[in-house]
Amino acid sequence: MVDANTRPAASAKGIVKHFGATAALAGVDFDVMPGEVHALVGENGAGKSTLIRIFAGVHRPDRGTIEVEGRPCQFDGPQAAIAAGIVTIPQELRLVPALGVAENISVGDPPVRRFLGVIPRIDRARMREDARQTLAQLDFAPDLDAPAGSLSFAERQLVMIAKALRRRCRILILDEPTAALEKREIDRLFAVLARMKEQGVAIIYISHRLGEVVALADRCTILRDGRVAAVAQRGAFDAARLARAMTGGFEERASSSGVVQPGTTVLQEPAERPGAICLRAQETLGLAGLLGSGTDRVLARLFGVQPEPGTVAINGVPRRLANPRAAIAAGIGMVPAERSLGLIMNASVRDNIVLPSLGRFIHRGRFDKAGAARAVNELMDVLDIRPRRADTKVSALSGGNQQKVVLAKWLARGVSLLLLDEPTQGIDVAAKAQIHALLRDFARQGSILMNSSDLAELVLMCDAVLAFHHGHVAARIERSDLDESRLHAAIGG
Amino acid sequence: MQRPLRARLAGQAPLLTLILLCAVTALLTDRFLSPFNLTNILVQSSIMAVIAMGMTFVIVGGGFDLSVGSTVALSGCIAAMLMPVGGVALGVLGGVAAGALVGLANGFIIAMLGVNPFITTLGTMVLVRGVVFIITGGAPIGDEGLPPAFIAFGSQRLFGVHYLVWVPVGLLATVTYIMHSTPYGRRVYATGGGREAAYLSGVPVRRVIASTYIWCGALAGLAGVMLAARLQSGQPTAGEFYELTAIAAVVLGGASLHGGEGTPAKSVIGVFIMVVLGNALNLLNVDSYWQRVAVGAVIIAAAAADRLRSR
Amino acid sequence: MQRPLRARLAGQAPLLTLILLCAVTALLTDRFLSPFNLTNILVQSSIMAVIAMGMTFVIVGGGFDLSVGSTVALSGCIAAMLMPVGGVALGVLGGVAAGALVGLANGFIIAMLGVNPFITTLGTMVLVRGVVFIITGGAPIGDEGLPPAFIAFGSQRLFGVHYLVWVPVGLLATVTYIMHSTPYGRRVYATGGGREAAYLSGVPVRRVIASTYIWCGALAGLAGVMLAARLQSGQPTAGEFYELTAIAAVVLGGASLHGGEGTPAKSVIGVFIMVVLGNALNLLNVDSYWQRVAVGAVIIAAAAADRLRSR
Amino acid sequence: QGKTVIGVALAQDDNPLYILMLRGIRARTQELGWEVVAVSSNEDKLKQINGVQDLIARGVKGVLISPIDAIGVNAAYNAAAQAKIPIISLARGSSSPNQTLHVAINEKQIGAEIAEWTVKHIGGDGKVAMILGPSGAPAFRNLAEGYTDVMAKHPGIKIVFRTDGALTRERGVKHAEDALAANPDLKAIYNSNDDVALGAMQAVLAANRKGTTLVTGMNGVPPALRAVKEGNLALTVELNAFEWGRLGVDMLDRILKGETVGKQVFIKHRLVDATNVDEVLARVGKN
């Protein structure tokens, strides 16, 4: 437990950080003790990442000071922060795609031997051994030479965690490390964190999964609009209270729960195919499975990204989903797990929203700018995309708003079937609830196939869930039988 | 609210550079603003402006085209070879078609086979130059004289402005419309801005990429025909280094070589920067060796100034 | 386990291309494998190989350098100017230092000011060429005779192999070691392959990027000194189009222009492809116009073959 | 003010021939008290036209031009005519009716003379290589044509190697090496200018074929003359570009004074080999 007399491992005093006119942080005090897990929560854009980027040496504060073990520090880059014992897992997955897994884990400080005491040489054997050992803590054993770019999103997240764990540090910062992870991996991570905590490492933990925060944190700081809204000790907060404190009062209503009428069959894969998917009108079907169970491949094949020979019946019409274009033409839309695949980051909200339906805004042979603008504005209102300016670059939007833009793309297109991959990862509770509501609205007319590592989300949203195990459908659990523990057992976690 | 304003101002760095360049030159020599010299600058810019507009398509789409210089020579020679037998119209058509064909080949190899644009267009640059030498035997075409109407097109004026200048003026309006206001144009931006994301939004990215090279080839072809009119002959050695000048102009205009950014109008501003700079150095009688130093320095300075916008 | 094997085979596309090229030429003319001609090819490749190794640093680091051709001329002329007064050692040192200085300027502007590498090095390419002409007056340096030791270095042999060839041989071993086995070298790969990721991992990316240009400049400087030895004079017009050849060689060797991929050895294979191709066409007395067609076609074909590896 | 300003637009600014020519022009204008504005084009026709227009915009009284092409830069001549100023072609000529005067060199004749000299010195038969100038440049085409026309008349002589390219020493070395690799019994290498020839000469020396493979050049620049003196280069052709530049200015002076001159004046050339190199060297040393 935290001894009140010990010095903070790291602290920030009166931090102010502006980006142009935006005040990301407006005077934040924050500290973390050795052997403490200090959670940092807040809505998207509250300033969490900005604060930890200041600890990590990425940003310099406009005002205020950082202290590490009582000594004031001025970091002029990530290097300096790392040297001071601060290691960060940044929110964006940053690996070098062309380099191997082992090498990625030791980028920055590879193990070195010296010839004759001078000529440095990378010690590859040790590099691989280090990587193997750290990954083993997370029970993950990938091909150490495989390029990082060939790993899935969740696997890359594990590599990022391993990369941070390998460095011996006094302060470990994790910015949404579990966004795409399954419960099994999360449990392993927590076990590792518990061990580090015992060794006296100070841990700053950012997450939008408030359940995790309650389970893990010794202390929790809630940021709102760049200010500390509240600080609470373990036991003084639960998920609902945190959510209220972050947003200033709101509660997610449970699913409409009314028994859904099984509509007509919208999508039917050939029945002889093992694991064939069948989706009906107004149905929300979930896909659940552990890392590598093949749920993401289902979406990839139905959207034509990894096309398969043979046809799929869409509303009774056989179609070959040979590429995304064919899938879109068949009325399918896809929300990928990685937002950079769903959005053109340097383009405006407007351009992104109209992209899949450019052909629809033709008026008398020319592109109907006014019509498109009207449609975009309408959608921005319906989805409450902020700021409400269609010419903002999406790169300047918060994650939740970015996710809404991806949804808006497909609503503008009028698709009847949405494929969702981790639709709310990294999105704050309020935005998540908004997106859930939007999806429920959509499901009144259309159908949804949804892959999520967040089992609670599946339970909340789905009419039925397919549990995947080693690429096969192990079970289909209907709404009436759906709860987290049963789902968890079904996927073999 | 402050950001967009500052961004808008900073986005005009190329224009400001051009204005600064003109102002300084005008102060140093009164000849600069003479009507003769202004016409001069317009005519000198016209051909490169056409090439740069084509290059804008390619660069916005995320590509790169080194073959435009050779294409200029090819289409000029083909136009000059066709005119005596088929008249001006056939010559112009043939020249533009030849350029489009080179673009088609580039586009096919790059978009469909997935070969790197740099190496592909370096290959076609060398190859097409060889073809030009083969079909012309290395000698200029049109020594016996091209049709007078064509020669006139290269030297006469309409409403006081050279025909050669009207071409990019008309094109600029058209090309801006296409890039800005048609679904096709938006697809080009989307493809260059994020190829994967565009693909997942149903954009036929390969076809879009291929099309940008066809545009670039066809416009280089048109530029080649214009150059033939200006040179009153098809010149097999024409167009050397045009590729670098054109790319430099587009980038000076603020386009990103990563794709997704740039406009035809700004590329034309980039062309003006290059042309005015050369003109100013000549008017000021700067030694040709020192001219190189000045051109290099100004290119870098202009690009550095443009960096301010992203700071 | 199937992937690495296929990948390894496909990764050798450049080498296979080279072998194929040699085999075909050897079948067509028995002169190709004559000792005289093989020496010939080695000597002809030596200078470009040195440049390509420098370019490998820059391209692996995610950059681009168009200024190497001008740098070659600059350092050759400076070496030739210094030798009569300070001896061979000072000349060589001066030449390499001049190259490194150009690289430093490039690196500073690109890494520290954040200007686009294409436009920056296009600028220095033009600027440095101007400087060369200014310091030489446009005339070759050293026609009155360079030190005999230097001339010998450009034409004599050691253990039956030209001195000029020993330079890239020694360099290749060193540079491969540096890029492959030192922390610095891995930082270059990391920076080119994912700049943000490298930055957040504590790699000083700006300094790394700047350093790649210094390597490139210094090695281009060394190549310039070698060329001066070979031409027995400093030639202000030397090195034109070297930049495109060097980049083409590196890319033919399988490096990606997006950075993070490529090795010095493969770049040298790329150089051999270019040199052997030119040599073969000359030996076969292919018409020089058709040579261009063949060079263009082979470059594209080799690059297309290399694409297999990523299929 | 009041100073006569004339414009110069040569084909290149990095070639010894044109550098020398510009020096001659500057020397003579200095004597006359004129000012020179020089623009460069480096074999780019459009750039040359643009350069001449810049000169006219600058208000020059006359233009000395070395047109890159006989028709390609006619627009420059037209522009001069419209501005009512004389335009004199140096070395290369133009087909434009607006060309005031052509200070000409007879390239075909020179090519033929080089060929005849070569035939005589290799004994009437054997293999010959040709390293040509930039493709398409008429001056080098004419030279080569004069050369090949003569060679065609000698059945014993075979041209076994032809390649074109930029006029640089490195190209000379490389192509001569390849030519010697393909034909170890080469008797002569024709080069379209002295820079290329000096490169080819090095390859010949390295292959130990000094005296057995004759290397010929063209232009008569000082290093080539010295190489002839040392016996490494067999032949060059002295054009005396310096005098050429002076002559151009003189003719312009006469035209500006209203004198009538013809449409063409030829300048002299002279083959330089071991027999007469001393005499030429002695004279050139004075410039």
Ligand SMILES: Nc1ncnc2c1ncn2[C@@H]1O[C@H](COP(=O)(O)OP(=O)(O)OP(=O)(O)O)[C@@H](O)[C@H]1O
């Ligand atoms: N690079 C940047 N440039 C400009 N503004 C920025 C930048 N990074 C952050 N901001 C601003 O700072 C504010 C806080 O952003 P920050 O990334 O810290 O939020 P966050 O709490 O981490 O949100 P999320 O939960 O979405 O990760 C944002 O509202 C934004 O306006």
Ligand SMILES: Nc1ncnc2c1ncn2[C@@H]1O[C@H](COP(=O)(O)OP(=O)(O)OP(=O)(O)O)[C@@H](O)[C@H]1O
């Ligand atoms: N270039 C920018 N200019 C202005 N604001 C920015 C910029 N980049 C980011 N922001 C702001 O930063 C906040 C969070 O940005 P960040 O990039 O951390 O979010 P994200 O990672 O996309 O979202 P999430 O954390 O929910 O996944 C947003 O409110 C956004 O408006």
Ligand SMILES: [Mg+2]
């Ligand atoms: Mg964040």
Ligand SMILES: [Mg+2]
């Ligand atoms: Mg964020």
